[in-house]
Amino acid sequence: MTTTQADPADSLVGSTVPVTRTARWSVLRRVWPPVIAIAVAVGLWWLATSVLAAPTSLLRQTAPQKALPAVGELLSRGVLLSDTGYSLYRLLVGLxxxxxxxxxxxxxxxxxxxVERAAAPLVQFLRMISPLSWTPIALAVFGIGNQPVIFLIAAAAVWPILLNTVAGVHAIEPGYLHVARSFHATRTEVLTAVILPAIRGxxxxxxxxxxxxxxxxxVPAEMLGVRSGLGYQILNARDQLAYDQVVAVVLVIGVVGYLLDLVARLALGGRTGRSRHG
Structure with missing residues (x-):
């Protein structure tokens, strides 16, 4: 009696097909919901600006068939790239x-x-003030240019950083600090070896x-006298009554903001644990 041995290659191919199909289906399940959501949003945008808007309404200038080509026009002129660079520079310095x-x-x-009891009323008072409320003071102190914009960004961004740092310190297990002190660790060693790693998230x-x-x-901070940046481009397009370009810049602001958040998620490890923010 003869026996037939199965070819290992055949079994490998047979097992690969279902795995490949499963992987493709998994990718499709992740991709199609946002794709459909974007398509619906663009459809509603077109409906509101091209069908429901009055023929003489300025909303017709903001329709997708006009705003999307305006993005390409601004990119071809090199306007958006340079202004995005200026905006990112101010953003990073302010952060x-x-x-x-x-x-x-x-x-x-x-x-x-x-210190916490003494600072709590002041912190709660200051963080509830809109950063843009400091605009007149920023312009009076720093004048026209990058400095007031960077100041307003820093005034807005400092509170979530400060409050999450405080929350991280409060979340440290006291036992870790006791162990470090039992080994006669200095304050610097406790800070660098225990506290900072514990509050990193x-x-x-x-x-x-x-x-x-x-x-x-x-974006609103860049409408305060500077002559570059995405906020300035919105004002510039509005003054020219080019509302298709206004929407084009708004679209770029949204896309760049989404990409910034995506990069931050990847670079910072996507940590979204316990936090306290302003």
């Missing part, structure tokens, strides 16, 4: 200033009960929240 202030202040408040969450707030504040 850096906010982090340099917020993280040390959060550590001081979180580690010292007396909270700081990452604070930075991501600060990024979103800063991007929202950036």
């Amino acid at each position: 850096l200033v906010a982090a340099v202030i917020g993280i040390p202040a959060g550590l001081l408040i979180g580690l010292n009960t007396t 909270h700081i990452q969450t604070g930075l991501r929240l600060a990024l979103g707030i800063a991007w929202v504040v950036l």
Whole structure:
């Protein structure tokens, strides 16, 4: 009696087909909901601006068939790329200033009960003030240019960083600190070996929240006398009554903001644990 041995290659091919189909179906399940949502949003946008809007309404200039080509026109002129670069520069510098202030202040408040009780009313008072309320003071102190814009961004972004840092310090298990002190660790060693690693997730969450707030504040802040940036381009297009370009810049702001949040999620590890933000 003869026996037939199965070819290992055949079994490998047979097992690969279902796996490949499963992987493709998994990708489709992840992709089609946002694709359909975007298509519905664009359809409603077209319906509101091209069908429901009156023939003489300015809304017809903001229709997708006019705004989307305007994006390509602005890109071909090199306007959007340079202005996006200016906006990102101001954003990053403002975030850096906010982090340099917020993280040390959060550590001081979180580690010292007396300082926390003293600072709590002031922090709660200041964080409830709209950052744009400081615009006249910023212009009076810094004048026209990048400095007032960076100041307003930092004034908006510092609070989620500070408060998440404080929350991270409060969330540290006291046993870790007791163990470090039992080994006669210095304050610097406790800070670098115990506290900072323990609050890293909270700081990452604070930075991501600060990024979103800063991007929202950036656009109106760039309408304060600077002659570059995405906020300035919105005013420039409005003054020319080019509302298709206004919507084009708004679309770019949304896309860049989405990409910034995506990069922050990837770079910061996607940490969305316990947080307290302003």
